[in-house]
Amino acid sequence: MAQNETIQLDHGAGGLASRRLLERVFAKHLANDVLAQMDDAAVLAAPGGRLVVSTDSFVVDPLFFPGGDIGCLAVHGTVNDVAMRGGRPLYLTAGFVLEEGLALADLERVVASMGRAAAQAGVKVIAGDTKVVGRGQADKLFINTAGIGVLADGLELGASRARAGDAVLVSGTLGDHGVTIMAARQGLGLDLSTRSDTAPLADLVADVLAACPGARLFRDPTRGGLATALKEIAEASGVAMELDEAAIPIAGAVAGACELLGLDPLYLANEGKLICVAPAEQAQAALAAMRGHRLGDRAAIIGRAVAEKPGRVWLNTAVGGRRLLEMLSGEPLPRIC
Amino acid sequence: MSPGPGGGARQRQRALLRGVVQGVGFRPFAHNLALRLGLTGMVANSAAGVELVVQGGAGAVDEFFARLLAEAPPLARIDEITRLDAPLAQGETAFVIADSRGGRRGALISPDVATCEACLAEMRDPTNRRHGYAFINCTHCGPRYSIIEDLPYDRPQTTMAGFAMCPDCLAEYHDPADRRFHAQPNACPVCGPRLWLADPAGRELAVADPLARAVRALAEGLIVAVKGLGGFHLAANAHDAGAVARLRAGKRRLAKPLALMVADLEAAHGLAWLDAEEARLLASRQRPIVLVRVRDGVDLAPGIAPGLKRVGLMLPYTPLHHLIMDRAQSQHGLRALVMTSGNPSDEPICQDAAQAVARLGAGAASGPLCQLMLLHDRPIHLRVDDSVTMVAGGQARLLRRARGYAPMPLLLAEALAPADCPPILAVGAQLKNALCLLRGRQAFVSQHIGDLASPEGLDFFAATAEHLAAILDAPPAIVARDKHPDYQSSRWADELGLPVCAVQHHHAHAVAVMAEHGLSGPVLALCLDGAGLGDDGTIWGGEMLLGDLADFQRLGRLRPFALAGGDTAARQPWRIGLALLLASLGRLATVALPLELIARHGQRLALIEAMIARGLNAPESSGLGRLFDGVAAICGLRDEVLYEGQAAMELEQAMDGQPSAEAGYAFALTRREGLWELDWRPMIRALAADAAAGAGPALLAGRFHAGLVRALAAWALAGAGEHGLGAVVLGGGCLANGFLLTGLTALLERAGLRVYTPSAMPAGDGGLCLGQAVVAAARWRLGLVEVGAP
Numbered sequence A: 001m002a003q004n005e006t007i008q009l010d011h012g013a014g015g016l017a018s019r020r021l022l023e024r025v026f027a028k029h030l031a032n033d034v035l036a037q038m039d040d041a042a043v044l045a046a047p048g049g050r051l052v053v054s055t056d057s058f059v060v061d062p063l064f065f066p067g068g069d070i071g072c073l074a075v076h077g078t079v080n081d082v083a084m085r086g087g088r089p090l091y092l093t094a095g096f097v098l099e100e101g102l103a104l105a106d107l108e109r110v111v112a113s114m115g116r117a118a119a120q121a122g123v124k125v126i127a128g129d130t131k132v133v134g135r136g137q138a139d140k141l142f143i144n145t146a147g148i149g150v151l152a153d154g155l156e157l158g159a160s161r162a163r164a165g166d167a168v169l170v171s172g173t174l175g176d177h178g179v180t181i182m183a184a185r186q187g188l189g190l191d192l193s194t195r196s197d198t199a200p201l202a203d204l205v206a207d208v209l210a211a212c213p214g215a216r217l218f219r220d221p222t223r224g225g226l227a228t229a230l231k232e233i234a235e236a237s238g239v240a241m242e243l244d245e246a247a248i249p250i251a252g253a254v255a256g257a258c259e260l261l262g263l264d265p266l267y268l269a270n271e272g273k274l275i276c277v278a279p280a281e282q283a284q285a286a287l288a289a290m291r292g293h294r295l296g297d298r299a300a301i302i303g304r305a306v307a308e309k310p311g312r313v314w315l316n317t318a319v320g321g322r323r324l325l326e327m328l329s330g331e332p333l334p335r336i337c
Numbered sequence B: 001m002s003p004g005p006g007g008g009a010r011q012r013q014r015a016l017l018r019g020v021v022q023g024v025g026f027r028p029f030a031h032n033l034a035l036r037l038g039l040t041g042m043v044a045n046s047a048a049g050v051e052l053v054v055q056g057g058a059g060a061v062d063e064f065f066a067r068l069l070a071e072a073p074p075l076a077r078i079d080e081i082t083r084l085d086a087p088l089a090q091g092e093t094a095f096v097i098a099d100s101r102g103g104r105r106g107a108l109i110s111p112d113v114a115t116c117e118a119c120l121a122e123m124r125d126p127t128n129r130r131h132g133y134a135f136i137n138c139t140h141c142g143p144r145y146s147i148i149e150d151l152p153y154d155r156p157q158t159t160m161a162g163f164a165m166c167p168d169c170l171a172e173y174h175d176p177a178d179r180r181f182h183a184q185p186n187a188c189p190v191c192g193p194r195l196w197l198a199d200p201a202g203r204e205l206a207v208a209d210p211l212a213r214a215v216r217a218l219a220e221g222l223i224v225a226v227k228g229l230g231g232f233h234l235a236a237n238a239h240d241a242g243a244v245a246r247l248r249a250g251k252r253r254l255a256k257p258l259a260l261m262v263a264d265l266e267a268a269h270g271l272a273w274l275d276a277e278e279a280r281l282l283a284s285r286q287r288p289i290v291l292v293r294v295r296d297g298v299d300l301a302p303g304i305a306p307g308l309k310r311v312g313l314m315l316p317y318t319p320l321h322h323l324i325m326d327r328a329q330s331q332h333g334l335r336a337l338v339m340t341s342g343n344p345s346d347e348p349i350c351q352d353a354a355q356a357v358a359r360l361g362a363g364a365a366s367g368p369l370c371q372l373m374l375l376h377d378r379p380i381h382l383r384v385d386d387s388v389t390m391v392a393g394g395q396a397r398l399l400r401r402a403r404g405y406a407p408m409p410l411l412l413a414e415a416l417a418p419a420d421c422p423p424i425l426a427v428g429a430q431l432k433n434a435l436c437l438l439r440g441r442q443a444f445v446s447q448h449i450g451d452l453a454s455p456e457g458l459d460f461f462a463a464t465a466e467h468l469a470a471i472l473d474a475p476p477a478i479v480a481r482d483k484h485p486d487y488q489s490s491r492w493a494d495e496l497g498l499p500v501c502a503v504q505h506h507h508a509h510a511v512a513v514m515a516e517h518g519l520s521g522p523v524l525a526l527c528l529d530g531a532g533l534g535d536d537g538t539i540w541g542g543e544m545l546l547g548d549l550a551d552f553q554r555l556g557r558l559r560p561f562a563l564a565g566g567d568t569a570a571r572q573p574w575r576i577g578l579a580l581l582l583a584s585l586g587r588l589a590t591v592a593l594p595l596e597l598i599a600r601h602g603q604r605l606a607l608i609e610a611m612i613a614r615g616l617n618a619p620e621s622s623g624l625g626r627l628f629d630g631v632a633a634i635c636g637l638r639d640e641v642l643y644e645g646q647a648a649m650e651l652e653q654a655m656d657g658q659p660s661a662e663a664g665y666a667f668a669l670t671r672r673e674g675l676w677e678l679d680w681r682p683m684i685r686a687l688a689a690d691a692a693a694g695a696g697p698a699l700l701a702g703r704f705h706a707g708l709v710r711a712l713a714a715w716a717l718a719g720a721g722e723h724g725l726g727a728v729v730l731g732g733g734c735l736a737n738g739f740l741l742t743g744l745t746a747l748l749e750r751a752g753l754r755v756y757t758p759s760a761m762p763a764g765d766g767g768l769c770l771g772q773a774v775v776a777a778a779r780w781r782l783g784l785v786e787v788g789a790p
Ligand SMILES: [Fe+3]
Pocket: A337, B505, B509, B529, B530, B531, B532, B732, B733, B764, B765
């Protein structure tokens, strides 16, 4: 492929150019037995038990950032949503919206990254679609993925299942993805030394469930961050949540960048971390399972669910005070008068 | 029966009195007045107020009502009196004080009142049965709002319910001639509340004289938690630097000034320069904290008010305080004690011994804040902090409105509150919160609640809202809140399920002042404030509005600048200082400035510039309070603040005397985007040049203040001239700056404008709820707020 080749409207017209793009980029990096059928739809053997299905669209600026790119993110985001319900992800579909003028080399980098991420997550991309829109009608490249997984019988996980007394765990440091994207997007020209944490979490969930079969729920704190996810869980479960600020793991570089930019890491997106709520007596087992996994070495118990004032989430601050955490209605706006 | 004095035909009238008429000695007063005039009938408390029936000669009846108003007891306030003729009752021979009746709740609750002279004299009289008693009170003084659980105000409905009066107290209570007639908190050492000393775990210590032991501990440098009237204090020897430092560390209050208590006015004069109004305010029955200028060379611990020339001073307001201060002064030579609210910083004051143990004592997360606790067993129903005031322009100004003032309603002018308007609850702001319940023309502004960021703060807020609605029998039908959706108060309001009226922050500031002065507008309003969400989604705070009660138009603004880091910029003024310099001088000239600010933060200039250029967490703000912060940073006074308003306060106090107006830095007044814009860039350039030439903070602060006041006046005159307005309202938190308030008022008055400033309500966010409530009422009148069927 020539260095300076770009996406043209022809690439989406369904003719020869489309066919060539499919072969040279998509088939090359995403190939598997199902996709090789090259038909209107994929035919799959029905797996036993219950299916878990999720879909998500990915719009990231910039496409490439320290620690990842839109391709692997589009795999991780969807397989993680499947995994949070306890599902084992098996299949993925992928739809691409390409802006005319996108460098073919960039597209191939993204698709190659998707291929590697899918292989690592143990999922096959079984169906796909590509559309090309004119300049300015999209921002370079959008991806939609849908994921299919299977759920073991008897496994019931969900946001409404937390109970007073339960422990709240996170699998590692918070805010890495959000602060990295923000710094990269804004082109601050600063080396903040942070990296996105984007990663597939199904194995980690499986390890925790093996050690802690009573786990109530998993949640990946993506947009809105830890605070928003916990507030949703507290409201859905009718419990309050009390967090210990000192126990919440935050990487030094992320803390430093947040301090400089005036951001709160508890509201920043994560793409390779999970929250687990577990009965107190199984919390240590869950923690040990997380720490035994490559993606959970900085896992921590950060708080507990309590019965009083259902729906509230607060932080016991490092200096001994208490601070309420809320869902933000939008961009954080100053409140100090 | 013969006609009474004054003659005329015999007449019988029934009357209902509304206002502060309960718990203030009103019934014995009415009783004695009726006896003197030879009238028969009765007087009784009801939930609505006081019910009266008088019968006698028509002239005497009229004289009775005239003198009722003219000679009412000192704490009474009669807002409304309705008189109806009734058929004569044959054979009535006496005037009686009848039992309390129920009915709709309309009576006003008195604030807590400082100990009166008569009680004080008894307390100090060794022959009196209440000699040395820490809970002495009478009809004219003592606890009220903090102990009332429900109306009518009778002992069983207060936290005194658990104390059965002894025969001596009961005799006083039932004797209309006694000054304790129906004094609900009446008590004595035999039957009333008891004082004891406890360790930080709350265990009672066996000591013969708890008071003596507690005061000795203070003299020895220990910290004592004292359960008081509306909450706990933490007390320490104000002359002991070590004790003050330990108190600060424990409270996590690094720099915010600590309030002092002194025994009397004489001691106050010894510590501070007091003018007549300050002395009057200190000794008033509300007994607020008054910010006063400390005399040079006074032996106070330097940690009392670091960096400031003013301290908050108050006089004793309960018998317990008098006992402590008398003893501290006479036996240990302590002229001042720190009496700071008993709470970890930014949290509400503690209410009972269990909370005190948990948060100030053995249960505190980072160890006990106190070594001893002086406790008593009269429960506090509602927490009420000390009020904070200052005197500016010869007038008392409320900065924090709480004990002594709350919950006295402001009686609004008829034009401001439609009589048929359903009750409105206004929930205030996020910080310095207070809330307001509007019932008819009465605007009940709660005591200061404070910061709503903690669960304790939010609980205190919710409990106060519920208590006020219940006790005033005014379940709100409309809730008014700030436009900012992320204030805790706004979220809480949105969940009530009532029609919500969102009020722009600075419109509310302006209307609060209009309400205080009975103005319905349109007026010109200068809102000199820190930050509030504007109608255009940016952060406002230096605004010129043309407003009436329901709506406003923005006429002008301070030129906006960026808050790089959002609220972080309010905590780290160096960010604002750099942003102001960048906007005024450009990067190269800024980097080259030989300023401490550049030396310390110059390496972050690129980051600040990039955040501003790319709009990364750098909201635009026209907040005057933030301009003060930025100027303080450029002057080298303060890069980071440890409490709200610190940089601005230090900038004000850095001035040496009164700067001359001619020396002031010039601002530019321009038209931009249809607004009168006050451009600070010329000021910043001149300031930076002076600072670079080595001028000190006193000169810089003086020239800044002088220039600002002149610029604000010119700005207001431009707006007033354009719209033909003769009156201007000043509002917003920056008016806590006495120089700004008085200087601007003087210039505007000299130019022929009538100037209205906040006095009875805080200029800052503490007064916001009043404005919100009045705006909501005005919009309701216009049919802009739909109140659905229940
Ligand atoms: Fe304000």
